[in-house]
Amino acid sequence: MDPELVKRARDGDRAAFASLVAASIDALDRVARLITRDPERAQDAVQEALIKAWRDLPSLREVDKFEGWLRQLLVRSCIDELRRRRRLSVEVELIDSMHPHVTDAAISIADRDALERGFRRLDPEQRAIVVLYYYQGLPLEEVATALRIPAGTAKSRLFRAREVLRAALEADARTVTAGGVA
Amino acid sequence: VIDEGRAVDQLITRWLREDAESPSVTYTAETLERLERTPQRRAADSLRRALRIERPIFATVPRTVQLAFVLLLLLLALVTSLLIVGSQRRTVPPIGPAGNGVIGYASDDGVTLTALDGSATTTRLRGLGIDSNAAFSPDGTQVAFLSRRPDATSTQGAARLYVAPLEGDEPARDIAGSLPVWNWDDPDVAPAWSPDGTQIAYTAFDLQSNRIVIAITRVDGSGATTIVPDEDPLEYTHPQWSPDGHWLTFQAFTRGVIGHGTRLVLARSDGGDRRVLAESPTRSFSFSNVAWAPDGSQLAYHIDRGPTGDGYAVVRYDLETSIETPVNPPDTLGIDPVWSPDGGWIAYREELRSGTAWGVVVVDATAAGRPRRDLGPVVDCRMAWSPDGQYLIGYAVGCEGRLVVVDVDDPSRVVTLDAPGARGVVSWQRIPPEGGG
Numbered sequence: 001m002d003p004e005l006v007k008r009a010r011d012g013d014r015a016a017f018a019s020l021v022a023a024s025i026d027a028l029d030r031v032a033r034l035i036t037r038d039p040e041r042a043q044d045a046v047q048e049a050l051i052k053a054w055r056d057l058p059s060l061r062e063v064d065k066f067e068g069w070l071r072q073l074l075v076r077s078c079i080d081e082l083r084r085r086r087r088l089s090v091e092v093e094l095i096d097s098m099h100p101h102v103t104d105a106a107i108s109i110a111d112r113d114a115l116e117r118g119f120r121r122l123d124p125e126q127r128a129i130v131v132l133y134y135y136q137g138l139p140l141e142e143v144a145t146a147l148r149i150p151a152g153t154a155k156s157r158l159f160r161a162r163e164v165l166r167a168a169l170e171a172d173a174r175t176v177t178a179g180g181v182a
Numbered sequence: 183v184i185d186e187g188r189a190v191d192q193l194i195t196r197w198l199r200e201d202a203e204s205p206s207v208t209y210t211a212e213t214l215e216r217l218e219r220t221p222q223r224r225a226a227d228s229l230r231r232a233l234r235i236e237r238p239i240f241a242t243v244p245r246t247v248q249l250a251f252v253l254l255l256l257l258l259a260l261v262t263s264l265l266i267v268g269s270q271r272r273t274v275p276p277i278g279p280a281g282n283g284v285i286g287y288a289s290d291d292g293v294t295l296t297a298l299d300g301s302a303t304t305t306r307l308r309g310l311g312i313d314s315n316a317a318f319s320p321d322g323t324q325v326a327f328l329s330r331r332p333d334a335t336s337t338q339g340a341a342r343l344y345v346a347p348l349e350g351d352e353p354a355r356d357i358a359g360s361l362p363v364w365n366w367d368d369p370d371v372a373p374a375w376s377p378d379g380t381q382i383a384y385t386a387f388d389l390q391s392n393r394i395v396i397a398i399t400r401v402d403g404s405g406a407t408t409i410v411p412d413e414d415p416l417e418y419t420h421p422q423w424s425p426d427g428h429w430l431t432f433q434a435f436t437r438g439v440i441g442h443g444t445r446l447v448l449a450r451s452d453g454g455d456r457r458v459l460a461e462s463p464t465r466s467f468s469f470s471n472v473a474w475a476p477d478g479s480q481l482a483y484h485i486d487r488g489p490t491g492d493g494y495a496v497v498r499y500d501l502e503t504s505i506e507t508p509v510n511p512p513d514t515l516g517i518d519p520v521w522s523p524d525g526g527w528i529a530y531r532e533e534l535r536s537g538t539a540w541g542v543v544v545v546d547a548t549a550a551g552r553p554r555r556d557l558g559p560v561v562d563c564r565m566a567w568s569p570d571g572q573y574l575i576g577y578a579v580g581c582e583g584r585l586v587v588v589d590v591d592d593p594s595r596v597v598t599l600d601a602p603g604a605r606g607v608v609s610w611q612r613i614p615p616e617g618g619g
Contacts, residue, residue, distance in 0.1 A: 012222055014217070014218070017217065018214055018217070021210065021213060021214060021217070022210060025207050025210055025213065026206050026207055029204070029207045030202040030204060033201075033202070033204065034198055034201060034202055043207070043209050046207075046209075046213070047209070047212075047213050047216060050213055050217065051216060051217060051220050054217050054220055054222060055220055055221070055222055055223050056223055057222060058222055058223060059223070079464075107193065107196055107197055107200065111193060111197070112197060115193070115194065115197045125464075125466065130194065130198075131198060134191070134194045134195045134198050135195065135198035135199060135202060148493040148494070148515060148533075149467070149493075149494065149517075150517055150518075150531060150533070150540050150562070150563075151540075151562065151580075151581065152562050152563035152564075152577070152581040153467055153517070155581055156467075157467075162190065162191075162194070165190065165194055166190050169190065169193070
């Protein structure tokens with residue numbers, strides 16, 4: 001992020017903030033889609049995060065922390081979004097599957113389905129940790145900062161989440177094996 | 183196993199990257215339009231924001247009515263707390279400062295015991311292969327730890343609870359019976375000794391009901407009882423005994439249901455008289471580290487204030503008045519409080535809201551008003567006091583492989599101990615004061 005743009009936006013320059021939005025919205029949307037597993041929820045979360053960012057930008061003292069700060073806002077918005085929409089059933093969420101276009105054969109459909117099932121079992125914070133760590137490749141310290149939790153807690157939560165995903169893959173493998181024998 | 187783990191990691195990464203493939207967003211213009219209608223907050227609004235006072239809620243209500251409403255709430259809280267706490271038994275401190283014995287931790291090699299200077303290190307008391315969370319009994323004569331087989335494939339019910347005397351060659355014995363430990367070596371789930379050393383409470387996985395419950399068993403493995411949540415999918419975890427041994431606190435956590443909060447529950451050790459003391463609006467690690475004051479009058483814990491509170495805070499909870507008192511300053515985050523053995527201090531970890539490092543802070547837990555002590559970013563996980571209250575121990579930065587001991591009076595005195603593969607809590611043996619450390 002251009003620190004000069006951030007500074008100008010902090011001083012109330014809407015055009016500067018619009019430039020920041022244009023530069024970051026695609027990446028924010030990708031992260032939000034991965035966490036929420038729903039394009040509409042992702043859109044709501046991204047817009048909410050950007051509006052909060054604009055509204056509270058004058059309180060940001062160090063402009064070079066804008067990116068991490070925006071990430072924090074996005075993660076919080078995604079988590080809030082998932083909680084607000086909790087009444088939607090799992091079945092409805094599954095209908096919202098967001099990757100019908102993927103044809104890459106690198107990951108089998110079975111593994112993909114297993115990971116999807118496992119991921120949906122994670123609570124919102126765990127989803128965010130998995131996405132920031134595995135997709136964005138952030139070190140655990142930065143993941144912890146984004147969620148405002150200590151690094152040790154982030155590590156523990158990542159461990160739990162990874163176990164859920166691994167168990168889902170293993171359960172799926174067992175099903176496939178059993179099906180093959182039968 | 184490592185290769186298999188890496189394969190899972192790579193699979194998750196590839197899956198997420200493939201899923202992230204999507205066209206550019208189509209709502210940029212709409213977002214900018216919404217932003218056009220949003221004013222920036224002036225700096226003068228910061229206090230109101232910090233206090234989470236939202237104009238729309240109270241803007242139309244006269245101030246006198248607001249004040250009356252707040253006073254009414256306070257009165258109701260006072261009456262409720264008197265009614266609730268009135269039935270609680272007053273406690274006498276059964277524990278306090280003691281002498282420092284050996285330090286214990288568990289790893290794949292079993293339970294390792296070592297002196298503060300790193301000498302006299304021994305490793306024994308093996309369980310099933312992957313051991314964790316060693317905890318000495320209050321009198322320092324026994325150690326409990328968790329263990330699971332290396333080839334276990336399920337996270338549910340694969341771990342066991344072991345106990346062994348520290349003296350002699352007696353092997354560790356499995357006392358979990360039909361109630362295996364839940365969540366194997368998760369560092370947040372450790373066995374909790376009753377103050378009289380006759381029972382252990384732990385987070386168990388009830389194989390019959392597939393529920394996560396609190397199990398309480400005698401040290402010989404007999405007489406196991408459970409405290410089962412009233413509703414499914416609620417689960418009870420992280421039990422802690424009151425100093426008089428009559429009460430337990432534990433975390434109530436709702437698995438798999440988005441939007442439910444996390445609660446702190448108090449119950450008699452037989453599960454009766456259950457009541458919710460505090461609640462966090464988020465499904466979080468709130469109440470995973472509840473510390474009883476040695477005199478049993480207060481609790482200290484961290485709580486995630488959630489979407490309206492923005493992060494973890496350490497608070498003290500007065501069991502007589504049901505009043506929560508903040509421990510860390512309002513512009514900081516706080517976690518992992520631990521009460522000193524004499525009850526005079528609370529140590530916890532604190533992060534400035536603007537920063538990324540967590541430092542250890544020790545604050546006065548009495549009314550004496552002694553100044554706080556900032557010990558720096560020395561302990562990263564599982565902090566505990568030495569039995570004599572002179573030191574704090576825990577994992578060094580990174581939370582694995584190294585333990586660190588810091589002198590509370592002189593934070594420049596730091597001892598680092600190699601603890602390869604250590605898992606879960608670190609425990610410091612209590613011995614009679616004349617035994618030295």
